[in-house]
Amino acid sequence: MRIDIVYDYLRKSNQPEGITASQLAENTGLSRANVSSELNKLVNQGKATKTKGKPVYYFCVEALDVPQQVLSQQLDNFVEQNPSLYSAVAQAKAAILYPPQGMNLLLLGETGVGKSMFAEMLHAYAIETQQIAQDAPFVIFNCADYANNPQLLLAQLFGAKRGAYTGADEERIGLLEKANRGILFLDEVHRLPPEGQEMFFTFIDKGIYRRLGETAIERTAPVRIFAATTESPQSALLNTFTRRFPMAITLPALRSRTFEERFNLIKRFFSQEAGHLHSQITVSANTLRALLSYDCANNVGQLKSDIRFACASAYVEYCSGKTAQIEVYSRTLPDYANSALFTHIEHRQIWNKIIGINKKSIVFSADDACIFVEDHPADNIYDMLNLRMSELKSLGVDDSVLEKTIENDIAEYFQMHINSATRHYNSSKLDSLVSEKTLRLTEELIQYVEVKFQRPLNPRLYYGLANHIEHAVERVRSNKCIVHPQLNRIRTSHSEMFNVALDCLHMIERVMEVTLPIDEAGFLTMFLVFGERGIDLQHNDVQIFVVAHGKNTASALADTANELLGVNYAIAFNAPLEEKAQQVLERIIDYIRTSKNQSDIMLLVDMGSLTTFAATIEQQCGIKVASLQLISTMHVIEAIQSAMNGNSLSEVYQDVQKVNQFLTSQVNPTDSTQSPVREHLISRKLAIITLCTTGEGTAQVIENLLIKSLSYRKNLIDIIPLNINSESSVKRHIERLSADYMIIAIVSPFPIYCDIPLFDLADILHRNGISSLQSLIDTEATYSLVTGTLEQLIVNLPPDYLVSEIRKFNNKIIASLGVSQSTNLLIGLIMHIACMLDRLKAGESGHRFKDKPLYLEQHADEIRLIKQAITSLEQAFNVTLVDDELCSIHRFYRQ
Secondary structure, rough: OOHHHHHHHHHHHOOOEEHHHHHHHHHHOOOOOHHHHHHHHHOOOOEEEOOOOOOOOOOOOHHHHOOOOOOOOHHHHHHHHHHHHHHHHHHHHHHHOOOOOOOOEEEEOOOOOOHHHHHHHHHHHHHHHHOOOOOOEEEEHHHHHHOOHHHHHHHHHHHOOOOOOOOOOOOOHHHHHOOOEEEEEEEEEHOOOOOOOHHHHHHHHHHHEEOOOOOOOOOEOEEEEEEEEOOOOHOOHHHHHHOOOEEEEEOOOOHHHHHHHHHHHHHHHHHHHHHHHOOEEEEEEHHHHHHOOOOOOOOOHHHHHHHHHHHHHHHHHHHHHOOOOEEEEEEHOOOOOOHHHHHHHHHHHHHHHHOOOOOOEEOOOOOOOOOEEEEEOOOOOOHHHHHHHHHHHOOOOHHHHHHHHHHHHHHHHHHHHOOOOOOOOOOOHHHOOOOHHHHHHHHHHHHHHHHHHHOOOOOOOHHHHHHHHHHHHHHHOOOOOOOOHHHHHHHHHHHHHHHHHHHHHHHHHHOOOOOOOOOHHHHHHHHHHHHHHHHOOOOOOOEEEEEEEEEEEEHHHHHHHHHHHHHOOEEEEOOOOOOOOHHHHHHHHHHHHHHOOOOOOOEOOOOOHHHHHHHHHHHHHHOOOEEEOOOHHHHHHHHHHHHHHOHHHHHHHHHHHHHHHHHHHHOOOOOOOOOOOOOOOOOOOOEEEEEEOHHHHHHHHHHHHHHHHHOOOOEEEEEEEEOOOHHHHHHHHHHHHHHEEEEEEEEEOOOOOOOOOEEEEEHHHHOOOOOHHHHHHHHHHHHHHHHHHHHHHHHOHHHHHHHHHHHHHHHHHHHHHHOOOOOOHHHHHHHHHHHHHHHHHHOOOOOOOOOOHHHHHOOEEEEHHHHHHHHHHHHHHHOOOHHHHHHHHHHHHHO
16 A cells, blocks of 8 residues: 555655655655655554654654653653643654654743643653653753843853853853753743854754853753744744754643643642642632633643642631631632633533532642542432522622522432433443443433434443443544544445434534544444344344353353443353363354354454364354454454444454554553554644734634634634734734634624635624624534545545545535535535545446436536536546536535
8 A cells, every 4th residue: 555655665764854755755656745645644643753844854653763661650640631732742752762862842832831841741751761861950941031131141051251241250151061961941942042043053963062252162062952932933933943843842722621631730739739738738619610610811830820829828827727727719719710600600510520519629638639528418409509509699699690500500410310211221330431421411312313313212222322422532532543444335325314423423522522533423323323223133244253261251241242332243152161162162153054144253252272263163154254362341342343334354353453452552551652543633723813903802802702602613723813903914914823724714893805704893793794604614624524534535535635626616516506505415525526536546437326317307507517617626636527426416415
């Protein structure tokens, strides 16, 4: 395959400075576009890494020769509690371990996102992996401290000869010398003057520098440079300086992290304060609710400062005798933080998930332990509501907010504690495997589907669907891929159910606050299909046999997997120790011969002579058998799900084998070779710009209005307010933002002449523009997500370019026919045309369209328009479309 050619050359080239896509294309004879596409796939699979900036250099991870020492427990614990930093930590590890002396790092991010803390953890990681000595220094220098005195700044960094400048009365040792054989961290490096950046060129390239005022003496110091900036490197630093930092890592802002991550940070900071004060700290539930939700403009740094402020106030009260212990209440928080209790009541469900509905306080200690303290042992709704009303009234909450809060508490109490009597399942069996939030969501999804189709689903579907959703969400949050290898076949074979599955996908995203790939709709479709008709083995389905030593071992494995998935698929054959292996084999063969189903078999066995059964069964029964040993419940579940999706025996075998890789990564989470296979996100985020000329306040108001009025994936789209002073500044700001974003719309009170869709402020305020903007957002997000999905489906064409050309064609047809599209139909159209073009490019014939002559006659004019517009796709990919394909495409515009 093409990706194997690219990877093999990348691995063998092993050039210290890396290799560009153009160089690799020239050496392999492949097109640059194809090489670039395959290189990015390798990066997403964790087999390669790349630099930022232009040109982009690629490195083979395997060639980095990563040592297998014990890795930094601090860093791994940190990323476990902060999964949004998974990619950043993976990049940082690669940079630290890169031979012979690692890479220099450039850390990017807003003020307070934790760049200094991140750099310190990397220093500890470098020590524990023996990349630097145990006593290697970590020297911090804030370039802003001497920004107004370049001469003194350079003296601080490089040192100074006596008499080099006025006041230099003695030799000064620079920070480079102090950081010898360690790490020098340059914070706010954009404040380093150009001459200072230039002086670093020689040092970074050759390890040589001179003190200020010296000319003859050359000094050396093996020092790694970590630099951090809140500014865009392209505008704030010399290009020649940034090129010396092959690895640039962006740390996300606090607002883009999950509530669970924020809670982990809160726990960390309270535990640190407990250590400083040598005492436990009791924190009220309301304090935690406020800290979880308030608008923390200066990110992690401000969150830490606000917690220290609250702890200091509580310590004063404790020392003065007002309290018997150190107790932090919401009233000790700054007003802007405390107000979140009333301005962010929409976060109540999240609060209750993390903190609980009846918790009074949480006790933090220096060892990172925390104890949740119940409010009162009252289990009835009345006592709980009395406590809640007393609490809210003491805080001065007005009647309208109090009424709404109590109403929500009543609803949540019954949702959390009262089981529906209309269901025929017992959710308690899943309590240890699936969160309550997932269980409730699963109920809502099943009810939605049953109402949509006006018919009941199999009640046992609940088990499998809940378990599947839990694992899907967990997988995405861990930046691991979800790929359905037969997504397009599922979409065409079960088109009606696939559309409903897409609706369910959006519901899961809203409730679980994640972005799921379209591939997941394929899995949901199969669950719904089987939930509607039940599981009935067909002759082309792979059978799953479980064989294990012991009287009930195989039965226990198969029954558990079947029950969790709501099916009766896996078949168990117990092998008691007193029964000979030959007798067990004969029982299996007798079962196969008397069974109506003569399809292939996936044989899951535990050990010993059972591993030899496959060859004998194949020979005596004339069917294909694959065998895998050392199995667990996870192996059986994976085998059932893969077989239910219609995969071949070899595909089922490969899927079950992957469970071993997953288990290995779970047992050894510190393995630095583990990387996400594919991210289902675009390389650049989408953005909506709001403009004003009277200060950022107006733009901020518009931003808040859009956030409340629009529904969008926040990890795909940012809303950016800008204050504009002139026409030239508009262009400059847009050009700057276009480097990092794909700008899809501008909201402005005045006309802007550009190619980006413009929304008048009056339309937005009167709400008739909101629906149009929402439609645009849905369309752009759909194109972005489908592009990621097609990377696994398309073999012969570059997905990015393919989707770009399909977009142009689709826009032309929509304008010509005057039709509108739902996002579900758009997904189907893009996937249909992409797979069709890929198939034609491979020389395969197209599908026949039923009743083609009559259909062509009925829709002659519209198909003529499609035939004219489709020439752009034919020319772009050098294929020819026949009338059957034109009819299939036209049908998407008439659904």
